[in-house]
Amino acid sequence: EDQVTQSPEALRLQEGESSSLNCSYTVSGLRGLFWYRQDPGKGPEFLFTLYSAGEEKEKERLKATLTKKESFLHITAPKPEDSATYLCAVQAWDNAGNMLTFGGGTRLMVKP
Amino acid sequence: DSGVTQTPKHLITATGQRVTLRCSPRSGDLSVYWYQQSLDQGLQFLIQYYNGEERAKGNILERFSAQQFPDLHSELNLSSLELGDSALYFCASSSGTSVLDEQYFGPGTRLTVT
Numbered sequence: 001e002d003q004v005t006q007s008p009e010a011l012r013l014q015e016g017e018s019s020s021l022n023c024s025y026t027v028s029g030l031r032g033l034f035w036y037r038q039d040p041g042k043g044p045e046f047l048f049t050l051y052s053a054g055e056e057k058e059k060e061r062l063k064a065t066l067t068k069k070e071s072f073l074h075i076t077a078p079k080p081e082d083s084a085t086y087l088c089a090v091q092a093w094d095n096a097g098n099m100l101t102f103g104g105g106t107r108l109m110v111k112p
Numbered sequence: 113d114s115g116v117t118q119t120p121k122h123l124i125t126a127t128g129q130r131v132t133l134r135c136s137p138r139s140g141d142l143s144v145y146w147y148q149q150s151l152d153q154g155l156q157f158l159i160q161y162y163n164g165e166e167r168a169k170g171n172i173l174e175r176f177s178a179q180q181f182p183d184l185h186s187e188l189n190l191s192s193l194e195l196g197d198s199a200l201y202f203c204a205s206s207s208g209t210s211v212l213d214e215q216y217f218g219p220g221t222r223l224t225v226t
Contacts, residue, residue, distance in 0.1 A: 031212055032212045034215075041220075042219055043116075043204075043218050043219050043220050046114075046214050049214055051212065087155065089155075098143065098208070098215070099145070099168050099170055100145075102154055103154070105155075
């Protein structure tokens with residue numbers, strides 16, 4: 001069974017204080033790892049897809065990296081508008097469809 | 113705006129009742145997914161349809177069913193509702209034509225069962 005664990009559950013940062021969010025996964029064969037951002041009461045917003053170990057992707061202040069066991073979402077000099085819950089999900093080769101298995105999320109709060 | 117629409121936005125109903133949630137995928141997307149998000153369970157995959165056919169099933173209860181129509185919109189039917197069914201229900205869509213598809217989520221339907 002695919003498993004995704006995110007840590008920490010919650011993270012408070014001061015504006016400009018860089019940090020990283022962790023996503024550990026167990027999957028029989030990784031097809032892809034996805035990062036989403038979710039604001040309260042809204043649907044998850046797609047951020048990145050990573051396919052293989054060593055891959056990195058960047059978008060504004062966010063950078064996602066992938067190893068064989070985990071992914072990190074690095075946030076550089078965050079701003080209050082980066083406050084949200086960040087979700088990690090995996091897609092495995094051994095499932096017939098394209099279902100995503102999500103982690104519990106990291107709730108990020110950035111204070112001005 | 114992801115391009116995925118869901119109606120209604122909010123739904124309040126009583127235990128034992130039946131409701132239907134509706135989803136319209138992004139233009140051109142063939143796959144529709146349904147997810148349930150509750151405080152204690154997180155975001156859980158329920159079911160996927162691809163071009164009208166059921167493609168994958170997750171932890172969907174027997175009281176729940178879904179279908180995808182020829183115009184590709186989808187409906188999730190929840191029956192014999194229980195208090196524990198209160199949650200946010202999200203629909204997502206993807207093109208479904210490549211091995212790895214990004215899924216784009218709708219704004220969700222918040223279901224409250226009283």
